[in-house]
Amino acid sequence: MTVKEGDPIWEGDEAFRNSSNPARFMDWLRQERGLDFSSYEAMLDWSTDEIEAFWAAIWDYFGIISETPYDCVLQARTMPGASWFPGSRVNYAEHILRREGDHPDRTVFHHLSETRPLAEMTWGDLGTKVRILATRLRERGVGPGDRVVSYMPNVPETIIAMLATTGIGAVWSSAAPEFGVKTVADRFSQIEPKVLFAADGYRFGGRDFVRLAEIEEIAAGLPSLETIVWLDYLGNRERPKTQAEIVAWDEMTGGEPVAAEDFRYERVAHDHPLWILFSSGTTGLPKAIVHSHVGIIVEHYKTAAFHLNLKPHSCMFFYSTTGWVMWNSLLWGPLMGGRVALYDGSPTYPGPDLLWKLAADVGATSFGASPTFVENMRKQGIVPNARYDLSKLENVFLAGSPSTPETFVWLQQAVKQDLWITSQSGGTEFCSGIVGGAPMLPVRAGEIQSRCLAVDVRVLDDEGKELIGEVGEMVIAKPMPSMPIFMWGDEDFSRYRESYFDVYPGLWRHGDFMLINERGGCYVHGRSDSTLNRFGVRIGSAEIYRTLEKVDGVLDSLIVCIEEPGGGYYMPLFVQLREGHALDEALTGEIRARLRGERSPRHVPDEVIAVPAIPYTLTGKKMEVPVRKLLMGWPAEKAYSPDAMQNRQSMDWFIDFARRRSEGGAGMYQSLTRR
Incomplete structure (x- = not known):
């Protein structure tokens, strides 16, 4: 089955759509607020335009428990420093229990x-x-x-x-x-x-x-x-x-x-x-991100109900360690009166399909994992529904990295045909989603269905002009309740402003490149500080990786693009090869031809280089930014933290490569620091 990116592959039947949590909320809004929306998209537009009215409705709809009434929903639409539901007194744990x-x-x-x-x-x-x-x-x-x-x-x-x-x-x-x-x-x-x-x-x-x-x-x-x-x-x-x-x-x-x-x-x-969550810590001291009780309560009700469609009969599973923001989201199931399945250990021990067995054993209705995990299942030829009863599964929730059309198709074929597949993207900063699932909308291969409710996310170019159908910088134009209330130790908000508001004043710059098409579908193209900027043309690294997944000899890959001191660019592609394969002229030629044919000539790297292993953070992200910094001449101790890595030794090769490459002249880091 050949499916192109954006092809429609699933839509819930009328009964599924009408019984979904968003549909029930729309009925409630009609009866209790006199708001009659003709479609989910109309409600979405209202939620992002009238954020105070939306969050007041969330408060009432879910019956938030407060010792005192709130004075107002939002004091002012300011970022940072938005104050949500002042006057209220609430407790997160009380709502879970x-x-x-x-x-x-x-x-x-x-x-x-x-x-x-x-x-x-x-x-x-x-x-x-x-x-x-x-x-x-x-x-x-x-x-x-x-x-x-x-x-x-x-x-x-x-x-x-x-x-x-x-x-x-x-x-x-x-x-x-x-x-x-x-x-x-x-x-x-x-x-x-x-x-x-x-x-x-x-x-x-x-x-x-x-x-x-x-x-x-x-x-x-x-x-x-x-x-x-x-x-x-x-x-x-x-x-x-x-x-x-x-x-x-x-x-x-x-x-x-x-x-x-x-x-x-x-x-x-x-x-x-x-609670306090921390940024990945790949470089520098991790940011200590502080969330409020009230912000997480209302945001998690919204996300659990409307973007995962969890209900009292639901059983949620998401593979996570206690060091990833997704662990803080596991209680979405109990928050909605349902169940959650916890797992500690390797996702592929003693067998590669262990998590699917767990899903069957507990009757999971929502299965969550990274696209990388699912892609590895596909490549290994695993067919979970041939061994396990996954009939109770209603949706698969993908998070952590971009998903491919092939991943969506494999899930339908190998897991369950009638399956709502939702790819979502958010961040530690919100402990929630920015773009995500919508059970009332169709699913398209490789595409994130929609902006999340009440998240005014936009895509801008360098001059701040909004883009539709083009890749640009992801920004959020209005406050969200679960945005950090502050960063620990950042009394004057200087680090907060520097981290998110230094490029577009008054707008949250998330640090991802993104595309929103005319129908509202979303694609996240990786971190903007690791996105490939070649002669002024931005290329998402996810595009490169998707093409390389089809090359038989390539097990894994990493690509960066650096600016040279003389004004030029250098874009090497590092590949980890499968056992029994060598990086000969034939394989290099195939890689170049596929990138040129499937993407564009600008996607073809300057060099293809074999490496022993690709470095990853503890949360499973490729370490593009640290490798880029090493090649720009940064000292290793400033470029990355070994303790934040899954496979520390994998970076040794890159340190040596960067040293050998820079022996002939100063890297960008030295050039900048000498000015």
């Missing part, structure tokens, strides 16, 4: 790991554990505004710790246990935590990774730390040597239960911090 009393014996979590068999947790068990732990934290003097951090795997204990922390108004932050010491220290040292939740290690691909030494070093660098709550995840009874008091997880969550009616959630002001 509000369904507990309705069905305490129903399952809320399925959880599987390489160390534990598949098991379940009920709403009642979750609520009880959260209340006990929250009470123990209060007894230790933890209160509103105190920071509590985690170095734990994706297991129920970590979710419980997060809900207990946020339930008492303390501020949560998480790092994955595979992160190196420097990566964790760069994050946690900025926010001075009082409590650390830590596991003794994790298992990945059948191998145990004990983290005692790392935890000792992390704790030693946190003078504010008073308590470590210790989880024996691998069964290692040894404890780290630290000045902080160590308390066992079972001690903090055991004992007499705390009844729901005897527990008080800390309802906090509209601008009270909920």
Whole structure:
């Protein structure tokens, strides 16, 4: 089956569309607000034009619990500094657990790991554990505004710790246990935590990774730390040597239960911090991004309901570690009264189709993963529906990188024919989506269906002119509730402004190149600071990668374009070859011919170079920007952080290549710093 980018491949039938959450919301708007929209697109336009009216409707539609009424929806349409629902007092954890009393014996979590068999947790068990732990934290003097951090795997204990922390108004932050010491220290040292939740290690691909030494070093660098709550995840009874008091997880969550009616959630002001997320940390000190309770509550209701179509019967799964923003989104399922499946371990161990088996075993209705994961399934010839019953699956949610038409087609053929495939793109900055799924609209191969509701996203050229059907800079023209309220330690908002508002005053510049076509379909073309700018013509690296996926001998690839000191450009293509293949004239010629034929002459690289491996960040992104900086002459220590990498040794080749290439003259970095 040959499908071109943008070809229609699916549309829900009338029953599916009419029963979708957006359709029900449109009915409610008609009855309660007197707003009669002729189409989803009409409601979308209203939501981006009248953001105050839209978010007021979200507040009422989902019945947001507030101790006090809000004074107004939005004080002013300013960025940064927009103030949402001032006067309200809310709590995020209370909204997650509000369904507990309705069905305490129903399952809320399925959880599987390489160390534990598949098991379940009920709403009642979750609520009880959260209340006990929250009470123990209060007894230790933890209160509103105190920071509590985690170095734990994706297991129920970590979710419980997060809900207990946020339930008492303390501020949560998480790092994955595979992160190196420097990566964790760069994050946690900025926010001075009082409590650390830590596991003794994790298992990945059948191998145990004990983290005692790392935890000792992390704790030693946190003078504010008073308590470590210790989880024996691998069964290692040894404890780290630290000045902080160590308390066992079972001690903090055991004992007499705390009844729901005897527990008080800390309802906090509209601008009270909920959690702190960090930028990838590929270069420089990671940005400590702070979200509010109220902003995340309303944004997550909107996204879970209208862009994933989650309902009380739904079971959401998304493969994520605790160090990725998607982990903070896993509770979309319980937020809507449904279930969530957690998995900790390798997605391909002991077999490459493990996650599909998990989806079948738990009856997942929404399956989430990166396009890279799905593409690897396709290349390996795996056919999940030949082995597993995936009849309950309603949608696949792709995030993390651009998707290809081939990925969409494979999902229909190998997973389920009647499948709503939604590719979405957002960011750590919002803990939500910018462009994403719309169950009332058709699906087109490789295309993101629509702008998200109430997100005024536009595409601009260098002069600030809006573009339709052309690649340009992604900007957001109006505030969103889940935009960061501030960055920790950035008292004067200078880093905030420099990060997002230095190019287009008054507009959020997200750092991605994007195309929105005339029908509203969206394509994200990668980070704008790593996008290929060759003689003034912008080329998305995703275009290169999509073509190379069809070349048999190429396993992986990375492309950059750098400006030379003399005004020229250099665009090398680095390829990791499959076993048994060599980069001979025939393969190089095929690569060049395909790029020239499928893309344009400007897409043909100056050189094709074989490398041992392609470097990736811990969150699975190709390290285009660090490689580009190395080739521009940046010192390695300024170009990237080894602790932020999956495969540290892979960068050694690029460091050596950049050194050899620059021996004949100064790179761009040296040229700029000498001025």
